[in-house]
Amino acid sequence: MSAQRIALDVMGGDHAPEATLDGAREALVAWPSLQVILVGDEGRIRPLLGPHGFHAGLMDRAHVVHAPGVVGFHDEPKVILKEKKNSSIRVAAQLVRDGHAEGMVSMGHTGAAMMASTLVIGKVEGVDRPGLASLMPNLGGTPCVFIEVGANIDSRPEHIAGFAIMGAVYAEEVLGVPNPRVAILSVGEEDSKGTEVTLEAAAILRKHPHLNFQGNAEGRDIWNGRFDVIACDGFVGNVVLKSSEGIARLVKDGLKEALTANIWRMVGAALVKPALMEFFKKLDYKEYGGLPLLGIKGVSVIGHGSSDARAVKNGIGAAIRAAEGRLHERIQARMAEQSTMTLEDK
Amino acid sequence: MSAQRIALDVMGGDHAPEATLDGAREALVAWPSLQVILVGDEGRIRPLLGPHGFHAGLMDRAHVVHAPGVVGFHDEPKVILKEKKNSSIRVAAQLVRDGHAEGMVSMGHTGAAMMASTLVIGKVEGVDRPGLASLMPNLGGTPCVFIEVGANIDSRPEHIAGFAIMGAVYAEEVLGVPNPRVAILSVGEEDSKGTEVTLEAAAILRKHPHLNFQGNAEGRDIWNGRFDVIACDGFVGNVVLKSSEGIARLVKDGLKEALTANIWRMVGAALVKPALMEFFKKLDYKEYGGLPLLGIKGVSVIGHGSSDARAVKNGIGAAIRAAEGRLHERIQARMAEQSTMTLEDK
Numbered sequence: 001m002s003a004q005r006i007a008l009d010v011m012g013g014d015h016a017p018e019a020t021l022d023g024a025r026e027a028l029v030a031w032p033s034l035q036v037i038l039v040g041d042e043g044r045i046r047p048l049l050g051p052h053g054f055h056a057g058l059m060d061r062a063h064v065v066h067a068p069g070v071v072g073f074h075d076e077p078k079v080i081l082k083e084k085k086n087s088s089i090r091v092a093a094q095l096v097r098d099g100h101a102e103g104m105v106s107m108g109h110t111g112a113a114m115m116a117s118t119l120v121i122g123k124v125e126g127v128d129r130p131g132l133a134s135l136m137p138n139l140g141g142t143p144c145v146f147i148e149v150g151a152n153i154d155s156r157p158e159h160i161a162g163f164a165i166m167g168a169v170y171a172e173e174v175l176g177v178p179n180p181r182v183a184i185l186s187v188g189e190e191d192s193k194g195t196e197v198t199l200e201a202a203a204i205l206r207k208h209p210h211l212n213f214q215g216n217a218e219g220r221d222i223w224n225g226r227f228d229v230i231a232c233d234g235f236v237g238n239v240v241l242k243s244s245e246g247i248a249r250l251v252k253d254g255l256k257e258a259l260t261a262n263i264w265r266m267v268g269a270a271l272v273k274p275a276l277m278e279f280f281k282k283l284d285y286k287e288y289g290g291l292p293l294l295g296i297k298g299v300s301v302i303g304h305g306s307s308d309a310r311a312v313k314n315g316i317g318a319a320i321r322a323a324e325g326r327l328h329e330r331i332q333a334r335m336a337e338q339s340t341m342t343l344e345d346k
Numbered sequence: 347m348s349a350q351r352i353a354l355d356v357m358g359g360d361h362a363p364e365a366t367l368d369g370a371r372e373a374l375v376a377w378p379s380l381q382v383i384l385v386g387d388e389g390r391i392r393p394l395l396g397p398h399g400f401h402a403g404l405m406d407r408a409h410v411v412h413a414p415g416v417v418g419f420h421d422e423p424k425v426i427l428k429e430k431k432n433s434s435i436r437v438a439a440q441l442v443r444d445g446h447a448e449g450m451v452s453m454g455h456t457g458a459a460m461m462a463s464t465l466v467i468g469k470v471e472g473v474d475r476p477g478l479a480s481l482m483p484n485l486g487g488t489p490c491v492f493i494e495v496g497a498n499i500d501s502r503p504e505h506i507a508g509f510a511i512m513g514a515v516y517a518e519e520v521l522g523v524p525n526p527r528v529a530i531l532s533v534g535e536e537d538s539k540g541t542e543v544t545l546e547a548a549a550i551l552r553k554h555p556h557l558n559f560q561g562n563a564e565g566r567d568i569w570n571g572r573f574d575v576i577a578c579d580g581f582v583g584n585v586v587l588k589s590s591e592g593i594a595r596l597v598k599d600g601l602k603e604a605l606t607a608n609i610w611r612m613v614g615a616a617l618v619k620p621a622l623m624e625f626f627k628k629l630d631y632k633e634y635g636g637l638p639l640l641g642i643k644g645v646s647v648i649g650h651g652s653s654d655a656r657a658v659k660n661g662i663g664a665a666i667r668a669a670e671g672r673l674h675e676r677i678q679a680r681m682a683e684q685s686t687m688t689l690e691d692k
Contacts, residue, residue, distance in 0.1 A: 139600055151533040153541050187497040187584040195499050195581055219588025223596045235541055236582055238533040242565030243586050247593050250569045254485055254628065258621035265621045271614025275604035282600065 003033045004320045007092040007101040008312075010040035011070060012108020014305045017044060020107065021052040023312020028058045030313065031320060035061045037101055040088045042066040067091035071109050078115070089113055093120035096298040102323035103299025105290060105315045107307040114150050117293050117300035124328050126335030129155070130295030131163040131234070132302065133170060134241055135288045140225035145171045145180075149241045149291065150302075152234030157200035160184065164205055164213070164231035166294040166331050171228045173325035174292075174318075180228035183217035185236060191215055197233070209337060248283065289314025292322055295331060299323045349379045350666045353438040353447040354658075356386035357416060358454020360651045363391060366453065367398040369658020374404045376659065377666060381407045383447055386434045388412040413437035417455050424461070435459055439466035442644040448669035449645025451636060451661045453653040460496050463639050463646035470674050472681030475501070476641030477509040477580070478648060479516060480587055481634045486571035491517045491526075495587045495637065496648075498580030503546035506530065510551055510559070510577035512640040512677050517574045519671035520638075520664075526574035529563035531582060537561055543579070555683055594629065635660025638668055641677060645669045 006027075010020045017040060024036045038045055042064050054062055069087030084090065092104040093116040104121075106113040110132075118130050132150030135143035145167040152159070164182050171180035184202050186194040191202065193216060205213040217230045222240065232240075255276070259269040269276075281287065289311045290303035299322040303315045352373075356366045363386060370382045384391055388410050400408055415433030430436065438450040439462040450467075452459040456478075464476050478496030481489035491513040498505070510528050517526035530548050532540040537548070539562060551559040563576045568586065578586075601622070605615040615622075627633065635657045636649035645668040649661045 138596060139603065151539075153533065185585060187499065187581055193497075219585040219590075220592030220595070222589050223592035232585075235533055236585055239531060239565040239578075239582055240586060240589050243568050243589065244565075244593060246566030246569035247590060249566070250484060250629075251597055254625050255621075257485065258625040259618055261621060264617050268614045268617025268621075271610050272605055272618055273614075275601075275607060275611045275614075279600050279604040283596075 003035055004031075004103070004323050005035040005037060005101040006316050006319050006323075007037040007039050007065075007095040007104040008316065009088045009092045009104065009106035009108055009113070010038045010045055011067075011088040012106045012113070013303070013307050013312075015308060016107065017048060018052070019307060019309050020312050021045070021048055021054075022309035023307075023316065024062065025053050025058060026309060026313040027316040028061055031317070034316070034320060035063070036316070037092075037095055038062060038064045039067050039092045039095070041068045065091060065095065071112050089116045090120060093117055093300070096300070097121045103301065103319035105301045105303065105312070105319050107290070107303035107305060107312060107315070110150060110302055113300065113302045114293060117296050117298075117302075121296045121298045121300065124295050124297055124332045124335065126332060127162060127166070127295035129159045129162065130293050131166060132291045132293050133167055134237075134291050136222050136244075137283050138223055138225040142175055142177055142225070142228065143288070144222055144225070144227060145175070145229045146222055146237060146241070147229070147231055147294065148234040149237040150234055150293070151238045154235070155197065155233040157197050157204060160197065160201035160231050160233060161204040162295070162335070164201070164229060165208065165211060165334050167229035167231055168211055169327065169331045169334050170292060170294060170322075173327055173330055174321050175228075177228045179212050181226075182211055182213050182229040182231070183215060183221065183227040185222075185230050185232035186216040186218065189216050189218060201231070210334070252280065287314060289316070289318050292318060292327075294327070297328050299327065349381055350377075350449070350669050351381040351383060351447040352662050352665050352669075353383040353385050353411075353441040353450040354662065355434045355438045355450065355452035355454055355459070356384045356391055357413075357434040358452045358459070359649065359653050359658075361654060362453065363394060364398070365653060365655050366658050367391070367394055367400075368655035369653075369662065370408065371399050371404065372655060372659040373662040374407055377663070380662070380666060381409070382662070383438075383441055384408060384410045385413050385438045385441070387414045387416075389414075411437060411441065417458050435462045436466060439463055439646070442646070443467045449647065449665035451647045451649065451658070451665050453636070453649035453651060453658060453661070456496060456648055459646065459648045460639060463642050463644075463648075467642045467644045467646065470641050470643055470678045470681065472678060473508060473512070473641035475505045475508065476639050477512060478637045478639050479513055480583070480637050482568050482590075483629050484569050484571040488521055488523055488571070488574065489634070490568055490571070490573060491521070491575045492568055492583060492587070493575070493577055493640065494580040495583040496580055496639070497584045500581070501543065501579040503543050503550060506543065506547035506577050506579060507550040508641070508681070510547070510575060511554065511557060511680050513575035513577055514557055515673065515677050515680050516638060516640060516668075519673055519676055520667050521574075523574045525558045527572075528557055528559050528575040528577070529561060529567065529573040531568075531576050531578035532562040532564065535562050535564060547577070556680070598626070633660060635662070635664050638664060638673075640673070643674050645673065
């Protein structure tokens with residue numbers, strides 16, 4: 001493994017900078033060839049390094065880059081890019097663009113992180129809209145690449161087809177799935193089911209020379225391991241992702257309530273606690289640490305605002321794997337096959 | 347309570363006619379003023395009545411109407427209506443149209459049941475597209491009316507606004523929620539977030555004189571009790587509903603696997619079993635029995651193909667409540683307010 005340099009937006013996230021610094025330290029311990037660039041307000045970061053366990057041995061691989069600008073959750077992404085040129089999100093993206101880092105990780109404002117990654121790092125040739133992918137767990141082991149969840153709304157058919165192709169590259173190169181099974185999210189299995197946009201996206205994918213396209217998926221297929229990649233418009237994907245988070249909370253709260261209702265249940269709950277922990281860990285997005293933004297000329301992993309240190313560490317891990325897989329180069333190659341094919345069609 | 351006559355599509359569903367007959371018997375026992383019209387192949391139904399517990403006392407309130415046509419899950423809805431005029435779904439709808447029943451219940455082919463209800467019973471004046479509503483559970487007690495889930499795709503803004511208004515009438519009249527909080531499903535809370543269609547639908551609802559419209563909901567709000575009604579296009583709703591079913595299965599299977607991994611867990615699982623059963627019952631769609639189709643001139647409740655006797659019984663219960671609430675008359679009145687308002691606007 002060659003050295004990987006990851007720029008971390010230390011100031012992004014609900015629990016920043018403490019959780020981001022702890023996550024960075026854990027990542028440095030876990031991956032000995034990792035270099036972390038800590039991007040944020042140097043005056044705030046430096047005094048925290050000692051207390052957060054960055055001892056001399058680790059400091060060889062941790063660098064601080066000053067970026068005092070702060071992005072609020074209610075700032076408009078465009079404003080951030082225009083007016084907050086010194087914000088940690090934007091500076092992290094510049095480090096990737098200028099070749100000082102292979103990838104960036106941010107747990108901050110999702111819209112701003114997507115926009116900074118897209119506009120500063122730039123899009124892969126042939127990609128019109130980069131897409132945010134989420135890894136959806138199932139009992140089979142390998143998660144399903146569900147793309148797009150970043151509220152890329154009113155997608156055209158070629159956008160959804162692009163999400164599917166980029167998701168397939170991710171499944172193959174980062175998750176190690178050979179010949180991933182790709183589907184488009186719709187309201188029925190039959191090829192005739194769908195909106196005008198999904199039907200046309202399916203028609204594009206059917207013609208792709210090197211894609212294992214299997215037609216329509218239904219909502220339940222996101223969770224049963226039937227497909228390796230499921231593509232959809234970002235409105236639908238965002239709603240499904242947030243709905244899933246809502247169900248996860250409902251299940252956790254509801255089980256807690258039910259399991260503490262009387263003493264026998266509490267005894268039973270103590271006995272099954274390891275099982276429940278194991279089960280929830282399997283379904284926990286924090287295990288994946290963040291969502292890769294696919295289709296940009298570099299690596300960008302965007303995490304949940306509520307990320308804790310473990311999620312930050314795993315987000316850095318996801319960025320390392322994506323950088324090692326040389327993801328954007330492979331996406332560019334795959335998109336080129338697509339456009340060659342389209343040209344031949346005409 | 348006046349007598350309620352419900353036409354049951356005995357032949358519809360994966361476990362028909364056994365589960366439908368058992369459900370009908372349970373409903374007759376539960377609601378003493380209920381009359382059930384058993385619609386289906388008389389030659390198959392009659393011999394099953396005795397073995398399924400329809401004793402003389404119940405038979406006063408159970409009537410068989412012969413309809414030998416069978417609708418398969420792969421039949422196209424249009425074909426069913428044109429060619430299968432004697433199918434049980436269609437005959438049940440005719441009984442409602444002709445005033446022989448206040449409502450119908452079918453666990454058969456969803457598309458065919460929606461089409462039969464819409465075309466045979468007819469639409470409420472002012473309603474362009476009837477919508478299938480689902481009741482989504484939460485820990486607060488009163489479920490959220492989530493509409494539309496019947497794959498009414500490519501909705502226009504006025505369709506989504508109509509779903510919201512009809513859902514509010516259902517929440518008020520059937521679930522007993524005073525002044526229900528209504529929202530449109532989108533990708534962010536801010537009024538500016540959404541597709542062109544959802545933004546325009548919100549603009550229509552903001553002008554409605556008697557609706558407690560609260561703006562945008564996010565995916566997680568379907569499950570947290572924040573709103574009483576959440577409206578969306580049928581593509582999104584169908585995907586969210588099926589995705590939720592997929593998660594429910596994943597949670598059940600995953601917990602089962604985790605709780606049987608060793609002997610201590612199995613002991614603990616035995617102690618917490620009542621808690622788990624209680625919890626899953628709370629989240630089980632079978633408790634609601636079926637989805638009401640709103641916007642037709644009568645009552646139609648459409649259940650899951652996999653419905654068991656309990657789901658059939660509860661579906662009949664849902665139809666009784668909708669009939670008692672004189673739902674379609676109230677929907678018509680509420681839609682008229684809407685159109686008066688629109689005319690005044692112009």
